[in-house]
Amino acid sequence: xxxxxxxxxxxxxxxxxxxxxxxxxxLVLGSRYRPRYVYLGVATGFAASGLIALAAGSLLAMLPxxxxxxxxxxxxxxxxxxxxRTRHEPGEQAAPDSGTxxxxxxxxxxxxxxxxxxxxxxxxxxxxxxxxxxYHDPLAVGLGGLAAxxxxxxxxxxxxxxxxxxxxxxxxxxxxxxxxxxxxxxSLISAVTG
Numbered sequence: 001x002x003x004x005x006x007x008x009x010x011x012x013x014x015x016x017x018x019x020x021x022x023x024x025x026x027l028v029l030g031s032r033y034r035p036r037y038v039y040l041g042v043a044t045g046f047a048a049s050g051l052i053a054l055a056a057g058s059l060l061a062m063l064p065x066x067x068x069x070x071x072x073x074x075x076x077x078x079x080x081x082x083x084x085r086t087r088h089e090p091g092e093q094a095a096p097d098s099g100t101x102x103x104x105x106x107x108x109x110x111x112x113x114x115x116x117x118x119x120x121x122x123x124x125x126x127x128x129x130x131x132x133x134x135y136h137d138p139l140a141v142g143l144g145g146l147a148a149x150x151x152x153x154x155x156x157x158x159x160x161x162x163x164x165x166x167x168x169x170x171x172x173x174x175x176x177x178x179x180x181x182x183x184x185x186x187s188l189i190s191a192v193t194g
Contacts, residue, residue: 009144030157041111057132069191076184
């Protein structure tokens with residue numbers, strides 16, 4: 001495993017996930033139910049969606065270098081635009097309250113389903129697909145991405161409200177979008193220079 005690739009992946013996925021709807025969903029679920037039950041479901045949901053992203057990235061990696069670099073550049077650019085256009089409305093992903101007791105399994109399964117559905121085609125999933133295709137190291141990208149997603153989930157569940165009082169979500173969004181825009185330009189340069 002390539003540790004610098006894992007660290008780079010963590011450094012890119014972490015700020016991109018902070019303002020994401022799945023972080024908001026984790027915050028909302030964590031405020032309604034026992035945090036450890038929520039984290040169990042959220043963590044397994046991120047693992048499942050990460051495996052899907054790594055498989056897609058491995059398929060993209062089979063493309064010729066120049067074609068792959070252009071595809072990755074476009075996906076990074078789209079990711080940057082999507083991140084800038086994201087609206088942040090706390091509570092939009094809250095699980096409905098059916099009046100059924102909040103057992104560990106009910107909360108974990110609800111959290112898992114919310115995360116897996118919310119991550120399909122999501123910005124961070126696209127980012128992990130791009131990084132897996134770019135670095136050709138799905139293990140390092142997978143571990144770095146999963147660690148970032150789990151770290152953001154833990155922050156959102158335990159201390160999200162406090163973090164948002166310190167760092168404005170707009171700043172976090174701009175940093176994440178800026179990083180993806182830089183990666184889009186670097187990938188495009190790689191496509192041109194070969």
